Amino acid sequence: MDQIVSLFMFSSGDYEKVKRDVWEENWKAMRLYSVVALVAFGVITLVSAFSLSIGKYKWVYLAYTFLSLVYFCISRCQLRSFLGKELVIYSFFAALLLFGIITGTLITPEGLTVDYIVFTMVAPLLFTARTAVMNGLILSSMLLYIGLAFFAQHTPILSNNLVNVILYGVLSMFLTATVMRSKLQRILYHKEKEMLEVSKRESQERILNYERFLTDMVRYAASEENPDKVLNQLVEYIGQRMTADRAYIFEQNDHGTFDNTYEWCKAGVSKEKDDLQDVPYEGIIETWFAQFQESNNVIIHDIEEYKKQAKPSMNC
Numbered sequence: 001m002d003q004i005v006s007l008f009m010f011s012s013g014d015y016e017k018v019k020r021d022v023w024e025e026n027w028k029a030m031r032l033y034s035v036v037a038l039v040a041f042g043v044i045t046l047v048s049a050f051s052l053s054i055g056k057y058k059w060v061y062l063a064y065t066f067l068s069l070v071y072f073c074i075s076r077c078q079l080r081s082f083l084g085k086e087l088v089i090y091s092f093f094a095a096l097l098l099f100g101i102i103t104g105t106l107i108t109p110e111g112l113t114v115d116y117i118v119f120t121m122v123a124p125l126l127f128t129a130r131t132a133v134m135n136g137l138i139l140s141s142m143l144l145y146i147g148l149a150f151f152a153q154h155t156p157i158l159s160n161n162l163v164n165v166i167l168y169g170v171l172s173m174f175l176t177a178t179v180m181r182s183k184l185q186r187i188l189y190h191k192e193k194e195m196l197e198v199s200k201r202e203s204q205e206r207i208l209n210y211e212r213f214l215t216d217m218v219r220y221a222a223s224e225e226n227p228d229k230v231l232n233q234l235v236e237y238i239g240q241r242m243t244a245d246r247a248y249i250f251e252q253n254d255h256g257t258f259d260n261t262y263e264w265c266k267a268g269v270s271k272e273k274d275d276l277q278d279v280p281y282e283g284i285i286e287t288w289f290a291q292f293q294e295s296n297n298v299i300i301h302d303i304e305e306y307k308k309q310a311k312p313s314m315n316c
Helices: 002-008 012-048 055-075 082-107 114-126 131-152 157-222 227-241 281-295 303-315
Strands: 246-252 258-265
Touching: 012 055, 012 082, 012 157, 055 082, 082 114, 082 131, 114 131, 114 157, 131 157, 227 246, 227 258
Parallel strands: none
Antiparallel strands: 246 258
């Protein structure tokens, strides 16, 4: 029982991940199938003009030729709405099933319902969608066919067609469930694979950036013999590399507070080194450490705000 439920169900979360890709793929398929339908119905319309057996139903073929032309034109439009694309594609699919019903019950009521069975069996191959919707359309078409067949057909052809419709309809629903799940899993697999490749490239770029950063820092450090000059150059490099306004190095003093011992400021930015002496841990340095532990970096948006945070602790 669980396997059957699993066959007909596809996680809504997984579906949302691939929904955009699914309907972009369906829209491309719509462009192809609308052309095929336009050509096929156009040819049948021409044949019906010269055929006595199907000539009286040429309005059906003419209507479907026009309908195919409409879908062909719509498929060339760039619909941004997923709902709009879903409605267009589902209606196109429903129109094909309806043609099979009309053919089987009105145009050739004394023959086997071959056209309708063909449409129900190839239905899963046309588009990718939620199994419930596709099977809902197939089931609705089956009920409509059975209802019309009781009025248009007679035994024994009625009995044969009902058996075929029910048998192949149920088979089509199971086939649809299998194919839809397979298609969605394929798209999901490619989507996740693409995301992993992007993540891998970003990780490689970060590693390369770290390596360049460390290499440049070593090069800066090796370019000077004086330790103060080395540290000033490193602070300058870090600030420029991070496109920051300021870069600081704080050192703990004998009083248990922190002094800003090295500072770099971008051109036009005021220096704050003299104001960042004897900075207490509680209130400001503590905040920086907490941010660093959370995100591995500290972003100071407004140095004046940090000064205000430090004042209560300093007054204590």
